Amino acid sequence: MRAFISYSHHDKAALDRLHVHLKNLTRGGHIETWYDRDILAGGDLNAEIARELEAADLFLLLVSPDFIASDYCVEREMKRALERHAAGAARVVPIIVEECDWKAMGELRQLKAVPTDGKAISEWANANTAYLNIVQELRRIIEADGLPPTVATAAPKPVAVRPATTRYRAKRQFDQIDKSDFRDAAFVIIKDYFRRATMEIDLIEGLRGRFVDRGATSFGATIVNGGHRNGTAHITVHCRNSHVAMGDIYYSFSENAGDNTANGGFNVSADDYEQFLVQTMNMFGKADERLKPDQAAEVLWNEFIGNAGVTYD
Numbered sequence: 005m006r007a008f009i010s011y012s013h014h015d016k017a018a019l020d021r022l023h024v025h026l027k028n029l030t031r032g033g034h035i036e037t038w039y040d041r042d043i044l045a046g047g048d049l050n051a052e053i054a055r056e057l058e059a060a061d062l063f064l065l066l067v068s069p070d071f072i073a074s075d076y077c078v079e080r081e082m083k084r085a086l087e088r089h090a091a092g093a094a095r096v097v098p099i100i101v102e103e104c105d106w107k108a109m110g111e112l113r114q115l116k117a118v119p120t121d122g123k124a125i126s127e128w129a130n131a132n133t134a135y136l137n138i139v140q141e142l143r144r145i146i147e148a149d150g151l152p153p154t155v156a157t158a159a160p161k162p163v164a165v166r167p168a169t170t171r172y173r174a175k176r177q178f179d180q181i182d183k184s185d186f187r188d189a190a191f192v193i194i195k196d197y198f199r200r201a202t203m204e205i206d207l208i209e210g211l212r213g214r215f216v217d218r219g220a221t222s223f224g225a226t227i228v229n230g231g232h233r234n235g236t237a238h239i240t241v242h243c244r245n246s247h248v249a250m251g252d253i254y255y256s257f258s259e260n261a262g263d264n265t266a267n268g269g270f271n272v273s274a275d276d277y278e279q280f281l282v283q284t285m286n287m288f289g290k291a292d293e294r295l296k297p298d299q300a301a302e303v304l305w306n307e308f309i310g311n312a313g314v315t316y317d
């Protein structure tokens with residue numbers, strides 16, 4: 005099955021991640037993807053895109069605000085894809101990358117979008133779960149169409165070698181304002197992670213989740229696992245105030261915990277180049293492990309749901 009991927013170049017990161025998750029399907033010869041970066045230098049862009057628009061069996065539209073804003077994506081690629089879909093010559097699958105006004109687009113709104121219920125990839129607590137859902141839906145399409153794996157008859161396409169990029173870093177000193185700003189931003193990221201992850205838990209049969217926003221410096225969550233005898237877990241997370249020295253961000257595994265108790269925490273640390281979080285007061289944590297805020301959120305989430313007898317792979 006030959007798949008044409010239509011996307012805005014602003015969504016390159018989503019495109020690259022999709023290719024990673026499609027690897028099992030492409031390696032097995034079940035799907036062959038094409039997108040404009042496959043055009044070799046000196047190629048006729050319009051002619052090659054036109055040819056692929058007619059050759060594709062499947063169209064994957066990476067829908068985002070930038071996709072909708074692109075006249076070329078919408079008026080050229082999506083329009084032709086939908087025409088071939090209506091004629092029964094191909095299938096169109098909208099992949100919602102970020103929240104946008106895609107449901108206002110009549111023909112697109114009528115199609116089943118992925119991930120589940122058209123929930124944007126950016127809204128999932130773990131993007132890998134969203135991409136897995138997408139791949140599973142594509143596998144169902146392939147199996148429903150009954151297409152055998154593609155047999156390669158031509159020589160492999162040449163792989164473009166991209167020049168190595170250098171990341172320049174300059175030494176600097178971080179003052180107390182830098183530290184406070186990083187702490188506050190990290191807390192917002194952790195808080196949003198728990199909000200979205202708790203909503204996902206609540207959609208799973210046998211599990212219930214509740215998120216409680218307690219203001220700018222605190223939030224709480226509860227997980228109930230009906231299939232486990234001790235299947236209720238609570239957490240309260242605080243962003244440090246000036247009177248507490250338990251961590252820049254600290255937490256208690258109890259409901260409505262006061263800001264003077266903690267089971268663990270994260271401190272803001274820095275080297276000569278960047279700031280990061282280090283887990284403290286936790287026998288399972290590695291005191292020297294550097295964590296970005298989203299990594300800290302995942303570490304804490306996994307520890308929290310483990311208290312309810314739930315694991316997350």
